[in-house]
Amino acid sequence: MIPIEHYLIISSVMFFAGIYGFLTRKNLLALLISVELILNSVEINFSVFNRYLYPERMEGMFFSLFGIAISAAETAIAIAIIINVYRTMQNIDVRHIDVMKH
Amino acid sequence: MNGIALLILIIPAAVFLFIGLSGRSLKAGYAGKIGTAGAVAGALFSYILAYRYFFVLEKIDGIYRKIVAFPVEWLNFTDDLHIDFGIYLTPISVMMLAVITTVSCMVHIFSIEYMRGEKGFQRYYAFLSLFSFSMLGLVVATNIFQMYMFWELVGVSSYLLIGFYYSKPEAVAAAKKAFIITRFADLGFLVGILILSYHARTFDFETLTSDGVLTTLKSGAAGSFIGISAISWAMALIFIGGAGKSAMFPLHVWLPDAMEGPTPVSALIHAATMVVAGVYMLAVLFPVYSVVTPAVLTVIAYIGTFTALFAAIVAIAQTDIKRVLAFSTISQIAYMMTALGVSGFAGNGQGYAASMFHLFTHAFFKALLFLCAGAIIHAIHSNEMGKMGNLRKYMPVTHIAFLVACLSISGIPPFSGFFSKDEILTAVFNKDKLLFFTLLFVAGLTAFYMFRLYYRIFTGAKREYQHIPHEAPKLMLFPLTVLAILTCVSGFIRFDSFMDVNAAHEHLNIPIAVAGVVFALAGIITARFLYRNGNEIPAKITGKYAGLYKIVFQKFYIDELWIFFTKNIVFSLISKPVAWFDKKIIDGVIIDGFGRMTEKTSRYIRNFQSGQIQFYAFVFLFGTLFIAVWALLSTVNH
Numbered sequence: 210m211i212p213i214e215h216y217l218i219i220s221s222v223m224f225f226a227g228i229y230g231f232l233t234r235k236n237l238l239a240l241l242i243s244v245e246l247i248l249n250s251v252e253i254n255f256s257v258f259n260r261y262l263y264p265e266r267m268e269g270m271f272f273s274l275f276g277i278a279i280s281a282a283e284t285a286i287a288i289a290i291i292i293n294v295y296r297t298m299q300n301i302d303v304r305h306i307d308v309m310k311h
Numbered sequence: 312m313n314g315i316a317l318l319i320l321i322i323p324a325a326v327f328l329f330i331g332l333s334g335r336s337l338k339a340g341y342a343g344k345i346g347t348a349g350a351v352a353g354a355l356f357s358y359i360l361a362y363r364y365f366f367v368l369e370k371i372d373g374i375y376r377k378i379v380a381f382p383v384e385w386l387n388f389t390d391d392l393h394i395d396f397g398i399y400l401t402p403i404s405v406m407m408l409a410v411i412t413t414v415s416c417m418v419h420i421f422s423i424e425y426m427r428g429e430k431g432f433q434r435y436y437a438f439l440s441l442f443s444f445s446m447l448g449l450v451v452a453t454n455i456f457q458m459y460m461f462w463e464l465v466g467v468s469s470y471l472l473i474g475f476y477y478s479k480p481e482a483v484a485a486a487k488k489a490f491i492i493t494r495f496a497d498l499g500f501l502v503g504i505l506i507l508s509y510h511a512r513t514f515d516f517e518t519l520t521s522d523g524v525l526t527t528l529k530s531g532a533a534g535s536f537i538g539i540s541a542i543s544w545a546m547a548l549i550f551i552g553g554a555g556k557s558a559m560f561p562l563h564v565w566l567p568d569a570m571e572g573p574t575p576v577s578a579l580i581h582a583a584t585m586v587v588a589g590v591y592m593l594a595v596l597f598p599v600y601s602v603v604t605p606a607v608l609t610v611i612a613y614i615g616t617f618t619a620l621f622a623a624i625v626a627i628a629q630t631d632i633k634r635v636l637a638f639s640t641i642s643q644i645a646y647m648m649t650a651l652g653v654s655g656f657a658g659n660g661q662g663y664a665a666s667m668f669h670l671f672t673h674a675f676f677k678a679l680l681f682l683c684a685g686a687i688i689h690a691i692h693s694n695e696m697g698k699m700g701n702l703r704k705y706m707p708v709t710h711i712a713f714l715v716a717c718l719s720i721s722g723i724p725p726f727s728g729f730f731s732k733d734e735i736l737t738a739v740f741n742k743d744k745l746l747f748f749t750l751l752f753v754a755g756l757t758a759f760y761m762f763r764l765y766y767r768i769f770t771g772a773k774r775e776y777q778h779i780p781h782e783a784p785k786l787m788l789f790p791l792t793v794l795a796i797l798t799c800v801s802g803f804i805r806f807d808s809f810m811d812v813n814a815a816h817e818h819l820n821i822p823i824a825v826a827g828v829v830f831a832l833a834g835i836i837t838a839r840f841l842y843r844n845g846n847e848i849p850a851k852i853t854g855k856y857a858g859l860y861k862i863v864f865q866k867f868y869i870d871e872l873w874i875f876f877t878k879n880i881v882f883s884l885i886s887k888p889v890a891w892f893d894k895k896i897i898d899g900v901i902i903d904g905f906g907r908m909t910e911k912t913s914r915y916i917r918n919f920q921s922g923q924i925q926f927y928a929f930v931f932l933f934g935t936l937f938i939a940v941w942a943l944l945s946t947v948n949h
Contacts, residue, residue, distance in 0.1 A: 232932075308922075
């Protein structure tokens, strides 16, 4: 059986890669991908802890499934928003999307 | 009986609300009819009330009962401090109800023709009803606070009526003047009320004039201020309020200007409402004055006499007929004030009854004079004497009515003014000789200026009028006739028998009556000599004493003095520094300072709101990390 640390190392790398991407990338789509990375790393954690701590139960697995469904929906909405932003502003650079501030 | 008293109050209030709220959707004719019907009904009810009060109701120990009808506790602050409402029926309030409703009814009838076709006819009738209502409410007040409220209502409604022709600048100015001056005087009234009621622990007239409270007030427990007792201050301040409404010197300046309103309104203001409010208020509080602060009464007597003399002198030189009448009102009201001032319950209560009697008779002949003036102005379309003359030929009924009123105000028997003036003179004679001779002289002056008016209007050379003056329509002559009859008969009423003053009353003091009549006749004869048939003598006399004449014509420059006082002293010494303080300190430092500080802070803070989502995420992340580390460390340390 693969030790739990392996999974956790993978998920931590994914999480911080996601955070780094979210803070540094300029493209909205890249931001969206970063958010997906963060979500997926969390879902890995749910599944792994479920498997190692309570192998006779399935709540963590189902939670992951729900997370995947929600992240799919969220991606659909986010892409719709991004397309609309592009249509109005001809640009999806996150630094320039600050009209709400004014 | 109580129900009738309530109806007398409710009718004008209801009429005011109805006409006022209907506005222009009500036809002018209907507004006039409804208003007049209300006034007539009010008058009839007040006669029924007077009959039942004076003749049906049983007296107690020969004194008329004082009835408090419909007492309602309106505002209750503490057990001691509560403001009530109610209807207070006393001999004088019942008398006043009858007088006010009568005059108001006559004015309503007269106005139908006088104001016909006038823009805002409905508004006029609505305000007339409001005016009557406020005055009626004032006279039946059970307590000093209720009186104060209606007192202010009288002020407001007179403002509305004086400024009725609101497109005329003079009317607007006159309305403002009347309102501001009386309001200024009412400040004294309010402060006086507060001091008095603080020491008396009551607003109620009945409690206030009861022996127990009077003894407490007299004991001097209230303390003093600059050597004068607090109660004296209170009563003097209350008198200032009365002096403002009753146009005593030097607060009289609003009354002559108040003629800018429609003439029937002047009749109402001068005869039955507004100006007599001050006299009435002093009469109601009279026990307090006479028992506790007789010194204030003496001051009132002297101010009254001075005002009487002053107004009579000014009246001589005026050429506007309504202005002459306005000054004659000031003079006559001053007679009433003097009569109250010389009166005292101890030994000599004549002045009190005489004052009320004069108020009663004056209401009729002054209303008559003003309505006659209205009829004349209606015919000539001018207020100036110079444009009148020989009207006897064109307006016979008005002529007779005016003559009756002139004879009455001059004090010629058997007209009503003779009796009341004689009583006042007798009362003054018993108290103070100086005041007596002054007032006697004023009686002569009164006769002189009234007949100057009479001769210049009704006699004189045949004039060519562009429009032939016409006698007033019947609807205007009716009130004139009624008031003329009342002027003839009202003097014969045994007035003192209705008053509850326990004074031995002398009937018709013959020597004083003779003296009064002699002075009056002298005045009339002088006027006849000077002004009948328009000869040259008056012009020569005024030419000889041109400077003096000008001073008198300009009303001794009292108005100018007031303007000087307000502009140079009140405005520049008080208002300007206060305005500066308000603008610079309150607005500049406090209000604007806070504003500027908030603005600067927010300018600084707004930089945090960069709109950069990644910056927000960064702050959020590190904030979370910081809190997490801090939480971890604190658990580790413990």
